[in-house]
Amino acid sequence: MAEPLLRVxxxxxxxxxxxxxxxxxxxVSFEIAAGETVGLVGESGCGKSVTALSLLRLVxxxxxxxxxxxxxxxxxxxxTIDEKSMREIRGARMAMVFQExxxxxxxxxxxxxxxxxxxxxxxxxxxxxxxxxxVQMLEMxxxxxxxxxxxxxxxxxxxxxxxxxxxxxxxxxNPALVIADEPTTALDVTxxxxxxxxxxDLQQRLGTSILLITHDLGVVAETVSRVIVMYGGExxxxxxxxxxxxxxxxxxxEGLLNAMPQVGHERERLATIPGSVPPPTDWPKACxxxxxxxxxxxxxxxxxxxxxxxxxxxxxxxxxxxxxQRRADKHEPFVTKVMA
Amino acid sequence: MSDVNTARGVQRSLxxxxxxxxxxxxxxxxxxxxxxxxxxxxxxxxxxxxxQLDIVKLxxxxxxxxxxxxxxxxxxxxxxxxxxxxxxxxxxxxxAVLMSMTVGTAYGLISGYAGGVVDSIMMRVLDGFLSIxxxxxxxxxxxxxxxxxxxxxxxxxxxxxxxxxSRIVRTQTMTTRHVEFVDxxxxxxxxxxxxxxxxxxxxxxxxxxxxxxLAVGNVIALEAGLSYLGVGAxxxxxxxGSIFLDGVEFFAGNWWVVLFPGIAIVATVxxxxxxxxxLRDVLDPRQLHGGPALPAGKPAPSSxxxxxxxxxxxxxxxx
Numbered sequence: 001m002a003e004p005l006l007r008v009x010x011x012x013x014x015x016x017x018x019x020x021x022x023x024x025x026x027x028v029s030f031e032i033a034a035g036e037t038v039g040l041v042g043e044s045g046c047g048k049s050v051t052a053l054s055l056l057r058l059v060x061x062x063x064x065x066x067x068x069x070x071x072x073x074x075x076x077x078x079x080t081i082d083e084k085s086m087r088e089i090r091g092a093r094m095a096m097v098f099q100e101x102x103x104x105x106x107x108x109x110x111x112x113x114x115x116x117x118x119x120x121x122x123x124x125x126x127x128x129x130x131x132x133x134x135v136q137m138l139e140m141x142x143x144x145x146x147x148x149x150x151x152x153x154x155x156x157x158x159x160x161x162x163x164x165x166x167x168x169x170x171x172x173x174n175p176a177l178v179i180a181d182e183p184t185t186a187l188d189v190t191x192x193x194x195x196x197x198x199x200x201d202l203q204q205r206l207g208t209s210i211l212l213i214t215h216d217l218g219v220v221a222e223t224v225s226r227v228i229v230m231y232g233g234e235x236x237x238x239x240x241x242x243x244x245x246x247x248x249x250x251x252x253x254e255g256l257l258n259a260m261p262q263v264g265h266e267r268e269r270l271a272t273i274p275g276s277v278p279p280p281t282d283w284p285k286a287c288x289x290x291x292x293x294x295x296x297x298x299x300x301x302x303x304x305x306x307x308x309x310x311x312x313x314x315x316x317x318x319x320x321x322x323x324x325q326r327r328a329d330k331h332e333p334f335v336t337k338v339m340a
Numbered sequence: 341m342s343d344v345n346t347a348r349g350v351q352r353s354l355x356x357x358x359x360x361x362x363x364x365x366x367x368x369x370x371x372x373x374x375x376x377x378x379x380x381x382x383x384x385x386x387x388x389x390x391x392q393l394d395i396v397k398l399x400x401x402x403x404x405x406x407x408x409x410x411x412x413x414x415x416x417x418x419x420x421x422x423x424x425x426x427x428x429x430x431x432x433x434x435x436a437v438l439m440s441m442t443v444g445t446a447y448g449l450i451s452g453y454a455g456g457v458v459d460s461i462m463m464r465v466l467d468g469f470l471s472i473x474x475x476x477x478x479x480x481x482x483x484x485x486x487x488x489x490x491x492x493x494x495x496x497x498x499x500x501x502x503x504x505x506s507r508i509v510r511t512q513t514m515t516t517r518h519v520e521f522v523d524x525x526x527x528x529x530x531x532x533x534x535x536x537x538x539x540x541x542x543x544x545x546x547x548x549x550x551x552x553x554l555a556v557g558n559v560i561a562l563e564a565g566l567s568y569l570g571v572g573a574x575x576x577x578x579x580x581g582s583i584f585l586d587g588v589e590f591f592a593g594n595w596w597v598v599l600f601p602g603i604a605i606v607a608t609v610x611x612x613x614x615x616x617x618x619l620r621d622v623l624d625p626r627q628l629h630g631g632p633a634l635p636a637g638k639p640a641p642s643s644x645x646x647x648x649x650x651x652x653x654x655x656x657x658x659x
Contacts, residue, residue, distance in 0.1 A: 091528030
């Protein structure tokens with residue numbers, strides 16, 4: 001494959017707070033090819049949303065992208081280009097779909113007006129052309145009678161409809177990459193499925209790359225081809241989606257998979273990963289997961305694990321790759337499984 | 341398809357809502373009547389406001405067919421003078437409020453949007469301004485600048501009236517700029533200017549409109565008070581306050597010279613206050629746009645205290 005669309009190298013985004021430096025994203029590297037759909041998965045606080053904001057350079061003070069980080073997009077380094085060029089990229093080449101369709105739309109303008117606004121910011125042109133384009137987009141994202149709907153205000157639409165509008169706004173300039181930050185979390189389950197279907201469909205029709213950020217592995221399974229798992233501001237595992245579900249390597253990924261509710265299991269309570277994500281000002285030394293890990297041994301608190309190659313396109317930040325027999329010693333990794 | 345204009349839809353529902361608000365209907369009708377009277381009234385009477393008709397025979401005439409509100413001690417027709425006074429009082433108050441709202445909104449927007457050190461400095465400066473008693477400052481300045489032209493009066497009233505509203509705007513800006521649609525706009529390529537104009541201003545304007553309406557009433561009372569104290573509009577310019585001042589001297593003989601401008605002042609101020617309160621109800625963004633998208637748009641109750649006039653310059657109470 002030629003040069004990827006996006007290449008992130010050693011991205012570090014730190015927040016300088018009163019309680020110390022929060023290393024929310026701490027040395028993340030990954031690539032997204034043109035037309036590829038990638039999932040970014042992790043618990044709250046693992047750094048996935050900050051990664052997304054960094055890609056669009058929307059991190060606010062006291063946060064900042066550390067020097068030495070590189071985000072190559074379209075052959076340009078997002079970290080260093082000037083603000084004007086950055087504005088031209090935002091919305092036109094790289095766009096974002098936000099989590100909360102209730103608040104992601106401006107309540108005082110009609111939805112058609114808001115989509116047309118994006119066209120006018122980037123293209124100029126007449127209001128009428130922009131409006132026509134907006135109506136087309138509403139139709140494309142599956143909103144019935146788009147010409148009338150375009151005249152409605154956000155509060156007149158349901159949550160699912162609003163999220164469709166938000167997606168239409170993100171796609172109106174036909175960007176090369178769309179970052180979708182928990183696009184379905186705020187929606188009903190049935191609507192979630194529809195929105196995911198829509199994203200998948202649009203991705204195929206337009207050839208857009210999508211970075212799908214979620215804490216829900218179920219969402220990832222249906223939508224993406226490759227998964228990146230983050231923990232403690234780092235990538236801990238990366239694999240093609242089937243492989244990740246069949247043979248996850250990192251104990252954290254294993255924990256996430258075990259925590260998924262599954263139909264047909266007589267298990268009455270869900271497994272959980274004990275403990276919680278440590279504060280980003282104070283990551284554990286060495287392996288950042290070792291204090292929650294069922295396999296942890298002395299090496300894990302002494303030596304920071306590198307990304308070990310597990311298979312084709314599969315890497316894992318866990319010393320188990322070095323000493324696989326230690327996994328075999330334990331049969332039931334997450335003992336929190338409870339039989340009522 | 342052609343109607344890309346959004347303000348229209350909002351306006352339509354706004355007028356409908358105001359109409360259904362009973363006291364607002366009355367207040368709006370009174371204000372409308374006043375505006376019409378101020379614009380056309382002086383053209384319809386057969387006198388000019390400063391014309392002394394007959395200083396011997398026609399002075400201090402009680403209300404009659406020829407002089408519905410009577411005449412004053414200089415034999416001038418009081419109806420004409422009160423109508424001219426409406427023109428001056430409304431014009432001065434409206435322009436002064438327009439000025440203070442513009443300045444206050446701009447100041448609050450910049451302060452709230454910039455945040456950080458800029459915000460701290462601007463707010464400390466504002467605290468300084470707020471600690472100056474407005475009425476005393478006005479009296480002092482107007483005593484030195486005497487007689488003051490109407491334009492000067494407008495500028496002074498405007499320049500001392502924007503502190504309260506800039507605080508409200510700043511607070512609204514700070515809450516609104518963290519609502520997701522502002523981030524979304526930025527993520528789709530909007531510049532700071534565009535975000536402020538298009539995404540912040542329309543969402544924070546509601547309390548400004550309410551404050552402005554209340555402020556018009558207050559400035560009318562304030563201007564009347566200053567004129568009554570002899571430092572506002574001066575003879576022969578007939579502002580309600582100066583007419584009132586004329587009448588007080590001969591109060592026992594010609595009560596009508598005091599009564600009619602007094603009624604005008606009270607009715608006008610009352611109408612603006614009622615309308616302001618009604619607008620506050622009607623413009624509540626949760627009612628207008630539905631959904632919990634924005635924090636409540638109501639200015640804190642104390643905001644009125646920041647708005648003009650707290651001292652006893654109300655001529656009715658004093659006179």
